[in-house]
Amino acid sequence: MFYHVKDLQFNARVSKPDPRFANLLLQQFGGPNGELKAAMQYFIQAFGAKEPYPDKYDMLMDIATEEFSHLEIVGATIQMLLSGVNGKLKDAADESEIMQIMGGKAAKENVIHEAMSNPHFLLESAGGPILTDSRGIPWSGTYVNANGDLTVDLRSNMGAESRAKIVYEYLMKFTDDPYVKETLKFLMTREVAHFQMFEAALETIQPNFPPGVLQADPRHSNTYFNMSTGAGFKGPWNEGESSKLGETWQFIEDPIAHVEATNGLIDQEIAGTDRTEALIAKINKDLSEERSQEVKEATTEGENQWSEYALSGDAKENSKSSGTRERRQRTATKRGKK
Structure with a gap:
């Protein structure tokens, strides 16, 4: 059960709009090494671990959920970097304004270049993040690796965290915004933390080499x-x-x-x-x-359920009352049949 807290996990900030870097940052929104890929990969892997490895299920779900929060941070940063673009696109009376995004920050030829490399970003989203990488290639489920063996999956996850970290390193070279760098540094650091978590989890499965x-x-x-x-x-x-x-x-x-x-x-x-x-x-x-x-x-055979719910005092009492009513109804039905 997911519960969305509207405040971000990390207080993402930008000092000024930067549509060009927003396009680059899409790489970690809908790219093959981005936050959505990580969230979906760990989420999918968790299902098979639920019964044989409940502790690993818990870890995978926790990290998957955190990755969704990182997707939200990246999306929010992209949106802030595009501040004003949506309004410019809505202003049909002034066609030249969008060609000088943010008061001359990008000249007309640069905007055309951006449109050629990723036309969907501005033409379809009107200034919001979309599920593509920085070249406009749509996110795909083929990015997700889940092989049904934790000694394999955990190693895949360590690789995923490594690749995501290096992308954040590269991204930091393309922005001079100290606030954006601060956010990217946080996200990069969490990749390091997750790598260690997966590595530690792998060591609790023995033997774990070779994989499988x-x-x-x-x-x-x-x-x-x-x-x-x-x-x-x-x-x-x-x-x-x-x-x-x-x-x-x-x-x-x-x-x-x-x-x-x-x-x-x-x-x-x-x-x-x-x-x-x-x-x-x-x-x-x-x-x-x-x-x-x-x-x-x-593995439970026959009738099965995924969760055991902890009931509050009132809920327990209602459950007891409901159970009593059901028993009375069954008894009455039996008597009626006699």
Whole structure:
């Protein structure tokens, strides 16, 4: 149940109108890394977590709701940056006025350029935010990632928060309004906070690597193919031990010769790891049963309801009275049948 408080979570302000930056800010309103995408992604992911992971359901719903509040902050900022545009567009008697938005801030050619890159922004919204990115591409549900496995979804969310943060960083380079920068800094900082929340939630699910349930094939989980010619580089991604599985990286200097010698990797032997195919089969079986049982035990069969409502004193009394009336009616009906 959503309850809208009309005051913003953060007191968004602007020092002056700036239609051009308002257009850029649409990237975080209806863009692929924006606030609506984040809100919908966490909202959708939460449904599958409700029964097996009620604590993660609570977190996802809380963060999704906060993301909706951030969408409101971005929308309010866009609206303030467009202050006066709506009135200018309504003034049909003075066609040249809109071509000199905000007293000469944008010359006619700049307005034409903006219209060419995102015509819907001014031509259809008349000076209000719309669900597109800064180029006018409509928001799409395809931006949302929800795969039904929290070890996957939480990692997707960490990526989403990372991408949203860097967009805010870039946006701050295109405005000199200290108030707008203050708002963008707040929104950017909340991305950092959410990243840590998702990371912490992921660590409470063990084991959580690799993502999902099935384990990696030990023949191929620690091979690094030198796929380019010229100067090569070594690092913890291709030498020493792998970060999660603790296997020794096998550097394949000549991938073509290696593929030919192993019959297209079919005859690849296990090297640099203690993991065996028998061990992997056992882990797959045990973890599959564990995760399946986890969901089954948390799933209600037959009649079900999503919420348990805490009633106030008066509501409880009314509920009791209602229950008493229903019992009397059922008794009367039974007697009538006799």
